[in-house]
Amino acid sequence: MFSNSTKYAIKAVLYLAVHSSEQHKIVINDIAEPINVPKAYLAKLLQELSRQSIISSTKGLKGGFYLSNKDRERNIKDIIDVIDGEDRLNSCLLSLKDCDSKNPCSLHHLAYSQKQIILDNFKSKSLNDLAMHLKSGKSVLPL
Amino acid sequence: MFSNSTKYAIKAVLYLAVHSSEQHKIVINDIAEPINVPKAYLAKLLQELSRQSIISSTKGLKGGFYLSNKDRERNIKDIIDVIDGEDRLNSCLLSLKDCDSKNPCSLHHLAYSQKQIILDNFKSKSLNDLAMHLKSGKSVLPL
DNA sequence: TTTAAATTATGACAAAAATCATATTTAGGA
DNA sequence: TCCTAAATATGATTTTTGTCATAATTTAAA
Ligand code: FES
Ligand code: FES
Numbered sequence: 001m002f003s004n005s006t007k008y009a010i011k012a013v014l015y016l017a018v019h020s021s022e023q024h025k026i027v028i029n030d031i032a033e034p035i036n037v038p039k040a041y042l043a044k045l046l047q048e049l050s051r052q053s054i055i056s057s058t059k060g061l062k063g064g065f066y067l068s069n070k071d072r073e074r075n076i077k078d079i080i081d082v083i084d085g086e087d088r089l090n091s092c093l094l095s096l097k098d099c100d101s102k103n104p105c106s107l108h109h110l111a112y113s114q115k116q117i118i119l120d121n122f123k124s125k126s127l128n129d130l131a132m133h134l135k136s137g138k139s140v141l142p143l
Numbered sequence: 144m145f146s147n148s149t150k151y152a153i154k155a156v157l158y159l160a161v162h163s164s165e166q167h168k169i170v171i172n173d174i175a176e177p178i179n180v181p182k183a184y185l186a187k188l189l190q191e192l193s194r195q196s197i198i199s200s201t202k203g204l205k206g207g208f209y210l211s212n213k214d215r216e217r218n219i220k221d222i223i224d225v226i227d228g229e230d231r232l233n234s235c236l237l238s239l240k241d242c243d244s245k246n247p248c249s250l251h252h253l254a255y256s257q258k259q260i261i262l263d264n265f266k267s268k269s270l271n272d273l274a275m276h277l278k279s280g281k282s283v284l285p286l
Numbered sequence: 287t288t289t290a291a292a293t294t295a296t297g298a299c300a301a302a303a304a305t306c307a308t309a310t311t312t313a314g315g316a
Numbered sequence: 317t318c319c320t321a322a323a324t325a326t327g328a329t330t331t332t333t334g335t336c337a338t339a340a341t342t343t344a345a346a
Contacts, residue, residue, distance in 0.1 A: 190294060203290090
């Protein structure tokens with residue numbers, strides 16, 4: 001469903017949502033290790049997310065990555081769009097130019113409406129919501 | 144969602160479902176061209192599908208690829224499993240070892256039940272069903 | 287039984303995704 | 317001001333995926 005890159009990015013951002021704050025920035029090593037993602041690769045991904053202002057960062061001593069309060073309003077789809085591109089989730093299952101109920105491919109009616117619901121879910125929950133869910137123990141962040 | 148390989152494979156099998164029969168086998172060129180897939184690559188994919196007895200083929204003069212009546216009972220998930228592997232559809236969105244409501248990742252409750260419905264849909268319609276749908280003009284096979 | 291037309295098997299090559307390495311820039315603290 | 321710890325920029329390398337080419341095998345028909 002997602003590329004590894006996006007999975008890595010989501011895990012890292014959720015980790016930041018739970019553990020970081022403006023006052024408590026986290027260094028790349030301390031993100032990569034607990035979520036079990038190759039450090040140098042994750043660095044690249046987080047740099048991209050930072051450039052696209054999905055997450056925040058400061059260089060130098062006492063620097064690191066973190067989520068600002070603004071960042072916490074974002075949702076999962078924002079992350080996917082930055083790393084995998086918007087097409088990943090929007091495009092037709094069989095790569096028709098556009099996925100459209102007027103001109104549906106053979107798989108359209110088997111998946112479209114569910115896919116829309118998933119998309120809506122991805123958009124409707126903020127990172128903050130997901131962090132709270134995690135903190136309350138109702139979900140876990142895989143290794 | 145799917146790899147290109149799987150998309151190619153699905154398109155080709157659906158093409159065969161609509162246009163081929165035991166009496167009317169179709170040569171790789173005449174499949175690859177209408178569905179707009181690189182011929183040599185498609186050949187490889189169809190050979191794999193044939194090995195896994197998802198589709199049928201005969202060599203030599205008057206040979207080609209086709210779907211037997213048995214083949215037509217298959218479904219989309221069978222194709223995906225052969226080309227992309229079963230994990231593609233079954234695995235957790237964040238690559239937890241196993242996707243399980245007892246130990247859900249942060250995205251589980253946003254997507255799991257819809258994903259199951261899609262999966263069920265992929266399993267419940269036979270290639271024959273999809274071919275009929277196509278023939279009746281209710282769906283199209285993208286370029 | 288020979289020939290032509292097809293799949294099958296094999297592998298070389300190219301492009302994209304993932305991984306690793308390192309030099310540069312920035313910011314805080316001594 | 318200078319040193320150190322951090323992100324950032326850049327790019328090399330590896331692995332996976334997708335693509336292309338071709339020789340070997342099989343089958344039907346002449
Ligand atoms: S047209 Fe293919 S999924 Fe909608
Ligand atoms: S546990 Fe991740 S999707 Fe189910």
